[in-house]
Amino acid sequence: xxxxxxxxxxxxxxxxxxxxxxxxxxxxxxxxxxxxxxxxxxxxxxxxxxxxxxxxxxxxxxxxxxxxxxxxxxxxxxxxxxxxxxxxxxxxxxxxxxxxxxxxxxxxxxxxxxxxxxxxxxxxxxxxxxxxxxxxxxxxxxxxxxxxxxxxxxxxxxxxxxxxxxxxxxxxxxxxxxxxxxxxxxxxxxxxxxxxxxxxxxxxxxxxxxxxxxxxxxxxxxxxxxxxxxxxxxxxxxxxxxxxxxxxxxxxxxxxxxxxxxxxxxxxxxxxxxxxxxxxxxxxxxxxxxxxxxxxxxxxxxxxxxxxxxxxxxxxxxxxxxxxxxxxxxxxxxxxxxxxxxxxxxxxxxxxxxxxxxxxxxxxxxxxxxxxxxxxxxxxxxxxxxxxxxxxxxxxxx
Ligand SMILES: N[C@@H](CCC[C@H](NC(=O)CCC(=O)O)C(=O)O)C(=O)O
Ligand SMILES: [Zn+2]
Ligand SMILES: [Zn+2]
Numbered sequence: 001x002x003x004x005x006x007x008x009x010x011x012x013x014x015x016x017x018x019x020x021x022x023x024x025x026x027x028x029x030x031x032x033x034x035x036x037x038x039x040x041x042x043x044x045x046x047x048x049x050x051x052x053x054x055x056x057x058x059x060x061x062x063x064x065x066x067x068x069x070x071x072x073x074x075x076x077x078x079x080x081x082x083x084x085x086x087x088x089x090x091x092x093x094x095x096x097x098x099x100x101x102x103x104x105x106x107x108x109x110x111x112x113x114x115x116x117x118x119x120x121x122x123x124x125x126x127x128x129x130x131x132x133x134x135x136x137x138x139x140x141x142x143x144x145x146x147x148x149x150x151x152x153x154x155x156x157x158x159x160x161x162x163x164x165x166x167x168x169x170x171x172x173x174x175x176x177x178x179x180x181x182x183x184x185x186x187x188x189x190x191x192x193x194x195x196x197x198x199x200x201x202x203x204x205x206x207x208x209x210x211x212x213x214x215x216x217x218x219x220x221x222x223x224x225x226x227x228x229x230x231x232x233x234x235x236x237x238x239x240x241x242x243x244x245x246x247x248x249x250x251x252x253x254x255x256x257x258x259x260x261x262x263x264x265x266x267x268x269x270x271x272x273x274x275x276x277x278x279x280x281x282x283x284x285x286x287x288x289x290x291x292x293x294x295x296x297x298x299x300x301x302x303x304x305x306x307x308x309x310x311x312x313x314x315x316x317x318x319x320x321x322x323x324x325x326x327x328x329x330x331x332x333x334x335x336x337x338x339x340x341x342x343x344x345x346x347x348x349x350x351x352x353x354x355x356x357x358x359x360x361x362x363x364x365x366x367x368x369x370x371x372x373x374x375x376x377x378x379x380x381x382x383x384x385x386x387x388x389x390x391x392x393x394x395x396x397x398x
Contacts, residue, residue, distance in 0.1 A: 003033055003119035006377040007099060010112035011092035013074065014101035020075035020141040021052040026108070027074055030136060033115050034059045037122060039134070044154060046139075046146035054139035054146035058155050061118075062131035066395035068388070069133045069165035070114050071148060071349055073140030076103035077366050084368045100371045109372050110168025110359035110380070111136065117384035128392040133162070140345055148345035152352055162353040163395055164319045166387070167346045170362030171338075176379040177331030181357035182320055183313035183339040184347060185233060185264040188271050188304060190278070192217060195299040198255040210257040212291040213298035214243060218259060220285020221278060226265070232313055233266030233339045236274070264342075271308040278302070309343045316354030322394060323356055326386035330379060358383070 001008050016026035031041040039059040047053045079089040079102050087093040087100040118132065139147030172178040194214040199207025218240055229235035240261045245254035265274050279302065286298040320337060327335050349355045360380055364370045
């Protein structure tokens with residue numbers, strides 16, 4: 001395999017069926033590529049109650065500073081309806097200038113381009129003065145409990161220190177060069193239960209329909225908007241993801257209703273202050289009687305999931321500027337510096353070093369026929385190569 005060719009490095013990774021939490025040989029395949037470039041590999045399996053064991057890879061080239069980390073994941077989401085794919089999801093077929101396969105953009109493609117960029121740089125200029133590490137997990141698409149969070153802590157505990165990190169998740173909405181992610185909103189989930197009184201649907205006055213209470217509470221959670229966002233972050237947003245009573249009958253008012261919700265929140269809030277805000281909204285909403293005339297306030301309980309993610313924003317201007325300049329030179333576009341979208345494993349890295357994210361175009365991620373243009377692979381490889389060269393040159397000077 002020619003490591004300088006991102007189509008070849010990506011094809012080798014796609015052919016490993018690493019549907020989370022399975023590894024499918026992906027980390028060994030990547031480890032072999034990195035060994036060929038002179039990296040030392042460490043494989044670590046992490047375990048936790050109620051979650052699958054997951055394999056991870058930490059690989060380093062060099063021993064001195066400055067030290068750049070590239071982070072990502074080799075696990076992929078399930079293929080979905082395999083019969084609906086135009087080409088086998090693990091066959092890595094190239095058709096009309098695009099390579100098809102699960103993980104092509106999210107995010108084996110990002111990893112493949114980084115490996116090829118390193119191979120090109122080493123071929124052209126030799127090993128960079130400093131260190132490069134790849135911190136790669138098989139648990140990003142799953143619970144994210146036995147992956148990056150533990151791997152970065154494990155490496156730090158045995159003395160690893162990084163000056164900056166880049167995560168190769170797909171960040172571009174439409175074209176290469178559109179967007180760098182320089183932070184992410186936080187995430188908070190919860191379960192709301194509204195109590196009622198079970199009864200006959202034709203005699204509602206004898207019962208208390210908990211769905212009337214639930215709709216009242218949900219309205220209070222969602223309105224007015226939690227905030228309008230700011231110049232760093234989009235608005236905080238609460239989405240209800242299910243409302244359920246488990247009631248199979250149409251002539252029975254159920255006893256209780258349960259809703260699940262998730263909030264993506266910006267840096268106006270911490271998980272604690274947001275929790276207080278939501279509790280306050282529920283207290284006020286419970287008293288509203290529009291859907292429950294003449295009734296006492298809604299009886300409810302609210303529970304917030306223990307696992308939350310804080311928002312974060314990377315303020316390392318030199319890192320952002322070096323990456324933006326490499327992107328502008330390679331694509332002719334000035335990338336937006338964004339904090340939109342979901343969470344990513346960057347949330348686990350930000351406590352160790354400044355972290356930014358840049359990868360492929362995300363349009364087909366998680367879809368049937370996930371695919372990437374070979375020209376995009378070439379573009380990202382060129383960007384990573386330029387970035388590596390410049391980051392080491394400038395970090396060495398600082
Ligand atoms: N399963 C994990 C992590 C869930 C992370 C997920 N992130 C994305 O989908 C990335 C999309 C983007 O780049 O905008 C999310 O935001 O839910 C967990 O549950 O912790
Ligand atoms: Zn991903
Ligand atoms: Zn994904």
